[in-house]
Amino acid sequence: MQVTNHPAPTSGRASFTLPVRVYFEDTDAGGVVYYANYLKFCERARTEWLRTTGLAQNRLAAEQGILFVVRSVEASYLRPAVLDDMLEVVTMLDKLGRASLDFAQQVRRDGQTLFEARISIACVERSAMRPTPIPSAVRAQLASLV
Numbered sequence: 001m002q003v004t005n006h007p008a009p010t011s012g013r014a015s016f017t018l019p020v021r022v023y024f025e026d027t028d029a030g031g032v033v034y035y036a037n038y039l040k041f042c043e044r045a046r047t048e049w050l051r052t053t054g055l056a057q058n059r060l061a062a063e064q065g066i067l068f069v070v071r072s073v074e075a076s077y078l079r080p081a082v083l084d085d086m087l088e089v090v091t092m093l094d095k096l097g098r099a100s101l102d103f104a105q106q107v108r109r110d111g112q113t114l115f116e117a118r119i120s121i122a123c124v125e126r127s128a129m130r131p132t133p134i135p136s137a138v139r140a141q142l143a144s145l146v
Helices: 035-052 057-064 137-145
Strands: 004-007 012-022 066-075 085-098 100-109 112-125
Touching: 035 057, 035 066, 035 085, 035 100, 035 112, 057 066, 066 100, 085 137
Parallel strands: none
Antiparallel strands: 004 012, 012 085, 066 112, 085 100, 100 112
16 A cells, blocks of 8 residues: 655645555445445545554554544545546545544545545544543644644
8 A cells, every 4th residue: 555645736735645446345236336435435544644644543542542533524426436446535634623623535536536525523532432632742743734
């Protein structure tokens, strides 16, 4: 897997790109990527993005006692992807809140946007599953990416 961090084409913000191949298991009876799988692709990209910043989710849970969980999703399905397509999942951190992260994500094929989403992530205490402020050291690391 090759991942890239680079400035987003339309802004000064950093973006992260994760390549994803479409497998048979990703498709529905019509032969196109099942709609929920775009959200799985986005989840993988956010997880790998965190990992490249040194913030692996298992370490955050074990060492900081926090989890990042999806709070809301706004998604647009623009064009279908099909078996064997090579896709790119582009992830940008739009906003860093006190206890939340807002992401803009796109799934592209050959530079064409197939899917786009705005995904809000909440920081929660692992033990109580209640919202909690992002720890200051983690927040500082994330702040450099907005």
